Amino acid sequence: MKKAILIILSALMLLSCNLDSSQGIFQQIYNDSKKDYRAIQYVHGVIDNKIILTADNALYSFDGSAMTKEAILVGQHYSPIFAEKDSIYFQYTTNDGNVAFFSAKLNELDPTKPITSDFIKEHEVTAIIDGHDTAQIKQITFVIQNLDTIQVNFSLVGDNSAVTDPNDKIRHYGVVDRTLIATDGKSFTISNVADVQSTFGIVGNSALAVYQEDSEMADGSEYLTNEIAFFYKENFSDQNFNKITVATGNKVDADKIIAGYDGEFLVDMQGHFYNIEEEGELGRIDLDSNDLIPRKNNKLLVFDDTDKKLKIGYLYEDGIYINDESYKNSNNIHEPYVLDISIENDLQTACWIGKNGNKYLFATQENGFRIIELSDTKESNGKYTGSIHQYNAENDGQLSDYFPSST
Amino acid sequence: MKKALRFLLILIFLPGMLFAAEPYYDKGSQIFSITAGVTVPMMYYNPYEEEAPDLTFFPGSDENTTRHTVGGIGAISYQVFLNPYFAIGGHLGFQFDFSVSGTVATYVPIYVKATYVPLQGRFEIPISLGAGLLYTSFNDFSKLTFGCELEVGARYFITDEWGLGLNASFHVIPEIYSSEKTKISTMMFMPITLTVSYRH
DSSP: OHHHHHHHHHHHHHHHSOTTOSSOHHHHHHHHHHHOOOOEEEEEEEETTEEEEEETTEEEEEOSSOEEEEEEOTTOSEEEEEEETTEEEEEEEOTTSOEEEEEEEGGGOOTTSOOOHHHHHHTEEEEEETTSOGGGEEEEEEEESBSSEEEEEEEETTTTTTOOSGGGOEEEEEEEEGGGSOTTSSEEEEEEEEEEETTOEEEEETEEEEOOTTOOOOTTOSBOOSOEEEEEOSSTTOSSOEEEEEOTTOBOSOOOEEEEETTEEEEEETTEEEEEOTTOOEEEEOSTTOOOOEEEEEEEEEEETTTTEEEEEEEETTEEEEEEGGGGOGGGOOOOEEEEOOGGGOOOEEEEEEEETTEEEEEESSSSEEEEEEEEEEOTTSOEEEEEEEOOHHHHOOGGGGSGGGO | OHHHHHHHHHHHHHHHHHHTTSOSOOTTOEEEEEEEEEEEEEEEEOTTOTTSOSEEESSOSSTTSOOBOOEEEEEEEEEEESSSSEEEEEEEEEEEEEBTTSOEEEEEEEEEEEEEEEEOSSEEEEEEEEEEEEEEEETTEEEEEEEEEEEEEEEEESSSSEEEEEEEEEEEEEEOOSSOGGGOEEEEEEEEEEEEEEEO
């Protein structure tokens, strides 16, 4: 009897051992706390193999094991916009209410003191905007969806000054190419600039959504009562946007544009994916007939940085849904990956950093840096699965393995 | 040392001696309890990790603390008296707390529990020792290990059957690995709980 109890206990102990980890559970709790993650808001880029980011309204760097405060941002008239090579680029509001830029190296920042106006003057940076006067930037918003591209939404002094019809008002869209930032750090260029309607929103890589002529996808309305238009560029270098129009009469239940890229937009309507392609028809993407209940703020855009192919991650109530580009080809449909995540693993995505094999590194607004690891093995329930866990250099590889330049 | 031990034993058994004349319970009496409260991380012993202190104390986030938050605990227990003063039974609990990054850690103790009730009747002082298996999980990892708990309480029976009590205990959880010794460490909590008891 004693022997049987001992065998059962030994088997239970062995089965429950955490064989994948070199740390015990209590050690993991202790060391997990050591990271002391802040709530990540924006990822700005990479310097010296450190990720530069805004968290808890301050500038931080992350070296793979700890986040270090680098600069004060609260209450200041400057904010970081991107980091490249050895500098962090900031925008600030000038005395005349316009926007201007300066840069700073990590060792020039003091986490205890605000950046002085003398420093800003000495480190001014010129933003060159294709076809426009740089000094006239009135308002600018930087959208960074991954570490490759920085998309810009801006307005200029004098824009729309004589325009009375709200539908004729314009803003501007452009891209800061990281590879074109001056080597001396004194200038960067916003290229591929296009004038677009003032109501546009950047929803993907070179993809804009614009509601046309007062149209909207009204929550709860059954059919589109007005035409709706989406715009995209085939290539970064294209000057003009291509237009997709969804005609009046299409059935719509809710409005949420999840993502757009190249010639396609994905729309969430009552928890189902619909795609809008060139012909302008809404097509239901039936992902195994799942009735997904979307979360707020739930889009994840994942670009394969080697060939710019898209995978889309989508947070729903109990998990994360990732399907790759092959769903478009009916002859080669790859079932989506379904990852169950519990509430304590809640994700609010701030930025996709990059990939290392089948592991994807995200900076999240909660729980710091997370790895989504996809498996190409089908589970018994017929679904492709993966797992999600906190980034750990020991098990997941060095941070630099995930940076676009090293993949 | 011997004197101190003798004094402690007298202190524990004195109430029993004083009131031993009229015990409330008989052999076969039963008591069922539901417990809820908070649990305070008191100490963490981690001898094998070189970059961390061996001993850390209390809730907090710096390296000299346990890096657990104050958590919650709930449990049910059922015991049968073997004689008027000693009861034995089972205890099933659920305990949780958080790491500083906000990730939840959970603990499920399944213990055999022995209780000595030196002072009994309307007002009681139960002293319990529980030990058994404990299942703990954190992030995507889990572990079955052992645990033990020494508890002292005070309870008052409002009616003949129903009573309310307040307890404090020391809950020790050694995380044991047979082959990977560097993963071994020990956590100690201090649960403070309220108990509703039903006796029959």
